[in-house]
Amino acid sequence: xxxxxxxxxxxxxxxxxxxxxxxxxxxxxxxxxxxxxxxxxxxxxxxxxxxxxxxxxxxxxxxxxxxxxxxxxxxxxxxxxxxxxxxxxxxxxxxxxxxxxxxxxxxxxxxxxx
Numbered sequence: 001x002x003x004x005x006x007x008x009x010x011x012x013x014x015x016x017x018x019x020x021x022x023x024x025x026x027x028x029x030x031x032x033x034x035x036x037x038x039x040x041x042x043x044x045x046x047x048x049x050x051x052x053x054x055x056x057x058x059x060x061x062x063x064x065x066x067x068x069x070x071x072x073x074x075x076x077x078x079x080x081x082x083x084x085x086x087x088x089x090x091x092x093x094x095x096x097x098x099x100x101x102x103x104x105x106x107x108x109x110x111x112x113x114x
Contacts, residue, residue, distance in 0.1 A: 084113035 002013050019025055026037035031046045036054035040062055044052045061067040069075020071082050088109050092102035 078113075080113040081110055084109040 023042045026042045030037045040059045044055045088106045091097045
């Protein structure tokens with residue numbers, strides 16, 4: 001079950017999950033999105049050179065035990081730490097901090113968020 005729903009809704013929910021996880025959907029969705037599919041068994045035929053490289057890199061990292069979840073998806077840090085990093089980086093990108101100020105603020109922001 002993906003989300004807590006009434007028992008009569010579970011079959012439809014499982015059908016949707018199965019469709020989303022299918023290699024066909026993963027290819028179509030990720031070609032449009034411009035990202036590599038989470039599945040490493042999806043054909044790279046429909047992808048451009050960048051997509052093919054991303055897929056090869058993902059498969060290689062998985063095969064060699066070097067695949068790690070991203071900070072953006074909550075795997076590397078708790079949400080408070082991620083948000084503190086994002087805040088400093090965003091402020092620097094928006095010109096509110098100089099690069100030197102951001103370098104000083106980042107460790108302080110992370111420490112405060114832990």
